[in-house]
Amino acid sequence: MNDHLGEDVALVEVIDRVIDKGVVLTGDIVLSVADIDLVHLGLQLFISSEDTARSLGRGRR
Amino acid sequence: MITVYGMAEPLRRPPTAAGIGGAPVEIVQHRSLVLAVTTHVSPPDRSTEAVLAHAGVCEDLMSTADAVLPVRFGAVFDDEAALRSSIDERYEQLVGGLEHVRGRLEIGVRVGWNRAATTSAPSETSEAPGDAVGHDLSTGDATGDAAGGRAYLMARVEEERRRNAVQRRAEDLAGRLHEALRAPAVDSRLLVLPTDGLVMSGAYLVECPGLDRMVAQVRETAREHPELDVLCTGPWPPYSFADVEDIRAS
Numbered sequence: 001m002n003d004h005l006g007e008d009v010a011l012v013e014v015i016d017r018v019i020d021k022g023v024v025l026t027g028d029i030v031l032s033v034a035d036i037d038l039v040h041l042g043l044q045l046f047i048s049s050e051d052t053a054r055s056l057g058r059g060r061r
Numbered sequence: 062m063i064t065v066y067g068m069a070e071p072l073r074r075p076p077t078a079a080g081i082g083g084a085p086v087e088i089v090q091h092r093s094l095v096l097a098v099t100t101h102v103s104p105p106d107r108s109t110e111a112v113l114a115h116a117g118v119c120e121d122l123m124s125t126a127d128a129v130l131p132v133r134f135g136a137v138f139d140d141e142a143a144l145r146s147s148i149d150e151r152y153e154q155l156v157g158g159l160e161h162v163r164g165r166l167e168i169g170v171r172v173g174w175n176r177a178a179t180t181s182a183p184s185e186t187s188e189a190p191g192d193a194v195g196h197d198l199s200t201g202d203a204t205g206d207a208a209g210g211r212a213y214l215m216a217r218v219e220e221e222r223r224r225n226a227v228q229r230r231a232e233d234l235a236g237r238l239h240e241a242l243r244a245p246a247v248d249s250r251l252l253v254l255p256t257d258g259l260v261m262s263g264a265y266l267v268e269c270p271g272l273d274r275m276v277a278q279v280r281e282t283a284r285e286h287p288e289l290d291v292l293c294t295g296p297w298p299p300y301s302f303a304d305v306e307d308i309r310a311s
Contacts, residue, residue: 013169013294014116021300022133025147
């Protein structure tokens with residue numbers, strides 16, 4: 001698996017969670033993210049090695 | 062303006078990650094809850110960088126607290142009073158939500174149809190009206206249109222049938238996979254066919270010590286289904302389990 005692909009998938013996973021999940025507080029001004037197509041980027045590609053993906057999830061800090 | 066990233070209870074040390082636009086993360090204590098926020102003079106930008114900064118703050122919170130509820134990206138309040146009042150509206154649910162995720166992490170599993178094994182592009186083509194049969198003076202264009210309409214309807218029916226078949230196959234497959242995957246988890250969320258390319262997307266809430274068991278379960282599932290693409294991600298802050306309305310504060 002090439003690293004660039006792994007980065008892309010990790011990015012989709014992060015964006016999917018941050019924009020679409022999490023506590024919704026009423027009374028707030030919800031900003032839409034215009035330039036990010038939510039369900040998206042289609043996730044055209046997959047990684048079969050969960051170890052790699054796992055480390056990517058951790059690497060995003 | 063105040064942007065909220067997440068809430069925790071309690072916090073062992075102050076957050077160190079920077080917020081959106083590099084703004085320093087501040088703490089707002091409200092009753093038993095600790096809120097991670099940043100202050101901005103204008104609504105913060107909503108770029109990919111901002112989304113990643115939001116994720117970074119939530120992950121930082123995870124390393125400083127046993128119970129963290131991420132807030133959805135884009136929660137902006139005019140001032141602290143507005144924020145406090147919004148928290149008050151659902152305080153009990155938030156406390157219940159925090160208890161539910163205490164000492165637990167989220168693991169994501171996406172399962173895709175293997176592209177090499179699947180060729181099921183939806184058919185957009187249908188015969189053009191009038192092309193299906195030859196015209197006849199005695200019946201006129203009406204018959205041609207009717208035949209064309211019939212061909213169109215047949216194509217629609219066929220497409221509908223194909224979609225239903227894919228839906229049934231995905232539901233059956235996802236149901237079986239999810240049943241196995243959720244065994245090591247204390248809670249789970251399942252989406253069947255979130256996109257055409259995905260059989261399912263699952264989120265699994267796992268006790269920290271049970272993380273290895275969860276990963277082993279995913280690995281086994283992937284091994285049992287070489288015909289599918291299995292992607293496991295995490296551990297994440299429990300984004301998918303922060304749907305506090307669904308949690309009864311017990």
